[in-house]
Amino acid sequence: MLKQHPRQHGNIGVLLNFTALTEFSVTSLPEYEINIVVDERGVSTSSTRKEVCVCEVEMQDGRSMSCTLDKEGFCLIGHRYNHINYYCNKEVVEKYYPELESRIKSEIPNASKVVVFAHQVRSWRKDIQDMSVSSGSLAPKGPVQFCHTDFSIQGAISRLKSMAVDPDEVTGGTGNGTPNPGGRCGSDIPPPGPLRRVLTRQQVDEYLNGRRFIILHAWRNIVEDALQWHPLGLCCADTVEDADLLAYDLTYTQASSDTPTGRLSCMMVRHNSRQKWVSYPAMCRDELLLFKQFDSHADFTRKHGLTSPCERLPGELWDDDTPGKFISCFAPHSAFDNTNGASTTDTDTAHPPVGRESIEAGVIVLLD
Numbered sequence: 001m002l003k004q005h006p007r008q009h010g011n012i013g014v015l016l017n018f019t020a021l022t023e024f025s026v027t028s029l030p031e032y033e034i035n036i037v038v039d040e041r042g043v044s045t046s047s048t049r050k051e052v053c054v055c056e057v058e059m060q061d062g063r064s065m066s067c068t069l070d071k072e073g074f075c076l077i078g079h080r081y082n083h084i085n086y087y088c089n090k091e092v093v094e095k096y097y098p099e100l101e102s103r104i105k106s107e108i109p110n111a112s113k114v115v116v117f118a119h120q121v122r123s124w125r126k127d128i129q130d131m132s133v134s135s136g137s138l139a140p141k142g143p144v145q146f147c148h149t150d151f152s153i154q155g156a157i158s159r160l161k162s163m164a165v166d167p168d169e170v171t172g173g174t175g176n177g178t179p180n181p182g183g184r185c186g187s188d189i190p191p192p193g194p195l196r197r198v199l200t201r202q203q204v205d206e207y208l209n210g211r212r213f214i215i216l217h218a219w220r221n222i223v224e225d226a227l228q229w230h231p232l233g234l235c236c237a238d239t240v241e242d243a244d245l246l247a248y249d250l251t252y253t254q255a256s257s258d259t260p261t262g263r264l265s266c267m268m269v270r271h272n273s274r275q276k277w278v279s280y281p282a283m284c285r286d287e288l289l290l291f292k293q294f295d296s297h298a299d300f301t302r303k304h305g306l307t308s309p310c311e312r313l314p315g316e317l318w319d320d321d322t323p324g325k326f327i328s329c330f331a332p333h334s335a336f337d338n339t340n341g342a343s344t345t346d347t348d349t350a351h352p353p354v355g356r357e358s359i360e361a362g363v364i365v366l367l368d
Contacts, residue, residue, distance in 0.1 A: 011060045014336045016233065016277070017146045019268035020053040024243040026153055026304040028265045032248040052146065055271040059233055059336065062278040069108075069216075073237030073331030074291035076280050079103050079220070083285060086121055086222040086359045100218055100361055103288065110368045113203075117163060117196045119361040121222070143230045143335030143356050147269035149293055150362070151330075152247040153301060155265035156215055156294035157208065160364065164204040165197040203366070207296070212367040215294040217333075219360045226282035230356035233336050234291055235269070236276040237328030242300065244270045245330070269332045279336070291331040293362075298329030 021032070067075050081099055084091040097116040105114045122141055151159065207213045221227040246268045280289060295301065335356070 011058050012338070013056050014059045014233070014277075014338060015054055016057055016271075016334055016336055017052045018055055018271040019147075019246060020051045021246055021268065022270060023246055025247050026245070028152065028154060028247045028249040032246065032268075053271060057271075057275070057277045059277050059279045062234075062280040065278065067236070067278065069214075069290060069292060070327055071236075071238055072234075072278070073328035074234050074278075074289065076283075077103075077107055077288050077290065078286060079288040080286040083222070092119055092121075092359070096359075097361070100288075100363070104216070104218065104290065104363060104365065107290070108365055108367070111365045112368045113199075113366040115163070115196065115198055115364045115366075116218075116361050117159070117364060119359055121357075121359045123355075123357045143232075143358075145335045145337065147235070147271075147332050147334040149245070149267040149269070149330040149332050150217065150264075151215055151294045152265040152267050153294070153304060154247065156296070158265065159215065160199075160204055160207060160213060163197050163199045163364065164201045165199070199366075207366060212295070212297045214292060214296070214365040214367065216290050216363040216365060217293055217360050218363055219289040219291070219358060220287065221283045221285050221357070222359050223357045224285060226284045227356060227358070228282065229339050230335050230337060231279050231281065231283065232289065232358075233277050233279045233334055234289075235332040236278060237292065237331050238326055239272075239274055239276040240269075240330070240332060241272060241274070242303070244272045244275070245332075246270065267330060267332070291333060292328055293330060295327060295329045298327045300329035 025032075062076060069075050081103075084095050086092060086096070096119075100116055101114040105111050108114075120141065122143055219232060247265055248268055250264045250266060280287070283289065
């Protein structure tokens with residue numbers, strides 16, 4: 001249990017960008033594709049996005065709440081360890097990935113396997129965003145200020161399938177679990193590098209045919225001082241209605257080993273006054289924010305699961321069903337601007353505000 005944090009901001013009003021489209025669809029429709037042009041490093045150079053609707057929402061202080069993965073779709077946990085240089089992909093993959101997998105497994109006792117499949121570093125600093133790719137490092141991206149989820153049902157199924165290797169590849173060849181050195185988390189831009197394929201085809205088939213799997217994002221501040229500007233806001237999953245979501249495809253001009261088809265299916269979010277948005281102010285480096293991007297046993301997945309002759313997701317009932325118990329599927333999220341027009345380059349105070357520098361990792365959790 002985390003102690004009360006000394007820098008609580010209470011509830012504040014913020015502006016968030018939502019989709020202006022009003023349709024509801026769990027499948028990605030061609031007219032809602034978003035085309036992104038990427039350079040040879042996998043960094044976006046231009047994009048087209050459908051029109052947005054800017055709405056003011058009350059951002060509630062998560063430190064005064066007790067949120068859980070199954071209900072709200074997110075939780076804040078402690079994670080103290082010897083921090084690394086998060087801008088070095090090699091260190092992140094070799095040191096942070098296993099540390100993160102271990103911490104998440106301890107938080108979810110019935111997890112049989114936890115796999116970090118990709119990560120993305122973000123920074124408000126233009127000099128860091130422009131950092132060239134060298135020595136195994138990838139230029140970070142800025143915070144994303146658009147309400148979304150990084151997977152739809154289609155996208156989650158594709159992600160799980162993409163992590164499969166042939167049984168004889170698990171311990172050798174190109175499918176020996178080599179991580180993606182700075183890969184994408186759902187709708188982020190994919191850099192070059194192999195996808196982390198560490199599951200057998202039998203495991204994938206089992207989880208596509210009724211066993212429970214979850215896709216999480218693990219998000220943290222990566223600087224020593226507590227985060228002040230451009231934090232992350234999350235929407236409580238139990239306040240999101242089905243009609244608030246619209247699946248869309250991110251389509252890339254270059255396919256990669258991480259996105260073999262050159263596209264990923266995600267969800268845009270429509271504003272609804274019943275939604276409850278939450279942020280954790282002044283997050284420090286030893287805190288870890290976990291939030292769901294898919295759950296194969298969620299209420300949403302049960303109602304809208306896709307079926308085909310060779311796969312069943314979801315089933316009508318699950319063995320662990322509890323009557324009346326809500327299980328979250330997605331936690332929509334977005335960065336938000338809380339600077340009130342100030343500049344993160346202002347240095348007229350003895351203690352200038354701490355801008356956003358963060359890392360998010362995509363994680364698949366297979367449950368017993």
